[in-house]
Amino acid sequence: MPADPKPHAVVLEARSLVKRFGAVTAVDGISVEIRAGEVTAILGPSGSGKSTLLRCLNFLEVPDSGEVIFQGQRVRARDRDLDALRSRVGMVFQQFNLFPHLRVWENVALGPRVILGLPAAAARERALGFLARVGLSDKADSHPLQLSGGQQQRAAIARALAMEPVALLFDEPTSALDPELTGEVLSVMRALAAEGMTMAVVTHEVAFARAVSHQVVFMDAGRVVLRGTPAEVIDSPANERAARFFSRPGA
Amino acid sequence: MIGPDGRLNSGNAGRLSRAPWWLLVLALGGTVFAWRAATSELYGDILMRILSGLGVTLAVTAVAFPLAIGLGLATALGLVSPSPVRRNLATLYVQVARGVPILVQIFIVAFVLVPLGVEALKWGSGGTGFLATLRPSDVPMGARVVAALVCAYGAFEAETVRGGLTSLSRGQAEAARALGLTQRQALRHVLLPQTFRRILPTLGNDLISLLKDSSLVSVLGVRDVTQEARLYASATFRYTESLTLLALLYLALTLLLALGVKGLEHRYRRHAS
Ligand SMILES: Nc1ncnc2c1ncn2[C@@H]1O[C@H](COP(=O)(O)OP(=O)(O)OP(=O)(O)O)[C@@H](O)[C@H]1O
Ligand SMILES: [Mg+2]
Numbered sequence: 252m253p254a255d256p257k258p259h260a261v262v263l264e265a266r267s268l269v270k271r272f273g274a275v276t277a278v279d280g281i282s283v284e285i286r287a288g289e290v291t292a293i294l295g296p297s298g299s300g301k302s303t304l305l306r307c308l309n310f311l312e313v314p315d316s317g318e319v320i321f322q323g324q325r326v327r328a329r330d331r332d333l334d335a336l337r338s339r340v341g342m343v344f345q346q347f348n349l350f351p352h353l354r355v356w357e358n359v360a361l362g363p364r365v366i367l368g369l370p371a372a373a374a375r376e377r378a379l380g381f382l383a384r385v386g387l388s389d390k391a392d393s394h395p396l397q398l399s400g401g402q403q404q405r406a407a408i409a410r411a412l413a414m415e416p417v418a419l420l421f422d423e424p425t426s427a428l429d430p431e432l433t434g435e436v437l438s439v440m441r442a443l444a445a446e447g448m449t450m451a452v453v454t455h456e457v458a459f460a461r462a463v464s465h466q467v468v469f470m471d472a473g474r475v476v477l478r479g480t481p482a483e484v485i486d487s488p489a490n491e492r493a494a495r496f497f498s499r500p501g502a
Numbered sequence: 503m504i505g506p507d508g509r510l511n512s513g514n515a516g517r518l519s520r521a522p523w524w525l526l527v528l529a530l531g532g533t534v535f536a537w538r539a540a541t542s543e544l545y546g547d548i549l550m551r552i553l554s555g556l557g558v559t560l561a562v563t564a565v566a567f568p569l570a571i572g573l574g575l576a577t578a579l580g581l582v583s584p585s586p587v588r589r590n591l592a593t594l595y596v597q598v599a600r601g602v603p604i605l606v607q608i609f610i611v612a613f614v615l616v617p618l619g620v621e622a623l624k625w626g627s628g629g630t631g632f633l634a635t636l637r638p639s640d641v642p643m644g645a646r647v648v649a650a651l652v653c654a655y656g657a658f659e660a661e662t663v664r665g666g667l668t669s670l671s672r673g674q675a676e677a678a679r680a681l682g683l684t685q686r687q688a689l690r691h692v693l694l695p696q697t698f699r700r701i702l703p704t705l706g707n708d709l710i711s712l713l714k715d716s717s718l719v720s721v722l723g724v725r726d727v728t729q730e731a732r733l734y735a736s737a738t739f740r741y742t743e744s745l746t747l748l749a750l751l752y753l754a755l756t757l758l759l760a761l762g763v764k765g766l767e768h769r770y771r772r773h774a775s
Contacts, residue, residue, distance in 0.1 A: 311676055330684065338682025348677035352695050362681045365691055407677075414682065 260287045261320075262418050262449050263340065268307050268317035270300075277303040278314070279473035285418060288447040292460035292481075295470035296496060301453040304470070305422050308451070309337050322417070338366050341411030345423040347403040349395035349410070356382060356391040359410045366414070381409040385439050401432030405439055418449040425456060457497065461485050469493045528753065535750055548734060548744050552751060555730035559755075562644065562716045562726065566651040567709055573652055574659020579689075581664045592660065599657035604650070605718055611650035612722055616641050647719040655712055662704045666697035699770045706763030710756045717752075727751060 263285040270278040277300040285291050285308075293301045306312040308319060310326070310333050319326045321340070326332050349358050359378035363369045369377065382391050385405040395403055404424055411419055424440070425433035437459050444450060444463045454460055460467060460481060467484040469477040469492075477483075477490045488494045504510055539545040580592030599607065617638040627633035670693060678688035698705075720729035731748040735741045 309680060311680060333679075334682050334684055337680055342677075342680040344673060344677060344680075346671075346673050348671075348673035350674065350677070350692050350696075352699060361691060362683070365687050366682045410681070 261285065262287050262322060263308055263451070264320040265304070265308060266318040266320065268304065268314045268319070270303050270307055270312055270314050276473050278307060280317070281470075281473070281475055282317075283468055283475065283478075285449060285451050286466070287417075287449050289449060289465040290444045290463050291451045291466045291468060292464035293451065293453045293468045293470065294455075294457065294460060294484075294496070299470040300473040301470055302422050305420050305451060305453050308420060309333075309340055309342060311342075334366075338362070338414055339417050341414055341416040341419045343404070343407050343411055343419065343421045343424050345426050347395075347400070347407045347427070349403055349407055351395050353395075354391070355387065355393050355395060355398070355406050358395065358406060359413045362410065362414045377413055378409070381413045382406070384412070385409045386435075399432060400428045401435045404428065404436045408436075408439055408443075412443075418451070419443070421450065421452040421454070423453050423455065425454070457485060469496070471496075528757070532750060532754065535747065539747070544740070545743060545747070548731075548740065548747050551734045552727050552731050552744070552748055555725050555727040556751075558644070558719075558724060559713070559716055559726040559728075562648055562651065562719055562724075563709070563713045566648045566655065566716070567712055569648070569652040570655035570708075570712070571659050571663075571705070573656030574661075574663050575694075577656060577660035578663035578667060581660060582667060596657045596660050599654055600661075604654045604715055605721065607654050608647060608650040608718055608721065611653060612643065612646040616646050616649070643722040643724050644719070647722055647724055651712065651715065651718075654715075655708065658708055659705075662701050662708065663697060666701035666704075667693060669700060670696055702763065702767050702770060706760065706767070709763070710759050713755060713759065714752060 261284045265281055265283050268278050268281045269276065279300070281300075281304055283291070283293075283304070293304065295301050303312055307314045310319070310328055313328045319336075321336050326336050349355075350361070353361065356375060356378040359381055360371075360374040363377050364371060364374035379388065379391055382388055385408055387402060387405055387409065390398055390402060390406070395406065398406065404427075408419075408424075421440070425436050428436065433456070437456065440450070440452070440459075441463055452460070452464070462481075464481055467477075467479065467481050468475055469484050469488070469490070471492050477488055477493045483489070484493065485497055488497055535545070539549045577592045577595060580588040581596070583589050583592070602610075620636055620638045620641065623633050624636060674692060674696065675688060678692040679685075683691065716726060717728040719726050720732060723729065725733075727748060731744045735744040738744075
């Protein structure tokens, strides 16, 4: 296993990424650095390309141009590179995407068993350990669809954590949840941030971003229009578009 | 038909009206014939004769079905492949096999493809060894018939598997790949298990169709239940009795299969999305 990156070393980097869908340029030449031990929050209005940027980082969308650098190595859209990148960088989706045919613990154990080659018993052990960390020990034997949305999302986080990733990508992890369920997911994410997990989080939860993130990236129309600390970007944005976004009610 | 609550078949919620009367009628008919078979020598005779072909009918079905699913799976992966060569080959096969009647496919496989294949094997062996002495007549009709049924049903199963695979939400494949599973691992552990749970009802129907279509093997003289009934009838002119018993036997088999499939479905239904 590679040595742990130095504090604040760049784990994952996008350089001049461009992604088009037909006539729409969803990501228009974006460069970002996801630094070790930091939370990078990606904010911006709907349709500004946040998801597309995040998905380009692990090639769920293949960028049209630009580079993705993972731990100093350029990643190309070849299966072997991708599988290596993906098994080291976890992803959490808005719709959870748990595997409904597997029990909750089997969802979490699948990666360690199939990808990392752990024996079945060790994989189960590991799965139960991560389920305990997200507070789902009692749901290990349930099927995903028997869980509430918040529980499903925590299980999905455990599934990503079980690969012991060097970074986690979150695409609006609480947007599909009822307001009273977002808290339990955000508190799991807060705990991860406090432990120094490297995370990139696309979110509409401005308060969460302000409290947890080290770096805020504000996007509009496929471009990064503002970046900096939460204080710089959220509290006193030096950009008219961002100022309007953060002054809307509820932000 | 569509009730005020928007449900098909609504109203008539009474227990009597929901009872499976059709099954009762069938069971009564079956009992009458079973009783005749047990008491009348003629019926007993016909039944024993037909049952002597049961092994062949079941064997043809039991061998052809898993092979057809295997062929269908491979073809379905071709249908959704990014490679234009694979996609077009798979489509070509599906379109041809679906567009030609099964009976015609049986004749073509039995009398054209098998002899051609044997010739090709001989040619390929360079005139030495076991293959050189192989003759088309060495390939039993039973095997030819199974090959033809696999060819015909492989196309149906390909469409079924493809339909199931593409009905899964894209998020499933994304989550699997994002986790780091390779394409093959994602199929094996995430996509195909869900696909098969989803298409179970269709597969059950196809199995029942295949069991019925296995009667076509009689045209090649393979002695399944249909062939035995035909032989008996033409020798004794007992057409009514033979054919009725034959039909009842098929009905019993298909109903049994339908029940088994229902049971399986029930087991898997609960946790499928
Ligand atoms: N698969 C796709 N095909 C076509 N267009 C797409 C696709 N995915 C995204 N787009 C377009 O790209 C642009 C950016 O979309 P993206 O989903 O990245 O925005 P977002 O910032 O995540 O928005 P939201 O906050 O609503 O999730 C939008 O105009 C969207 O319509
Ligand atoms: Mg989005």
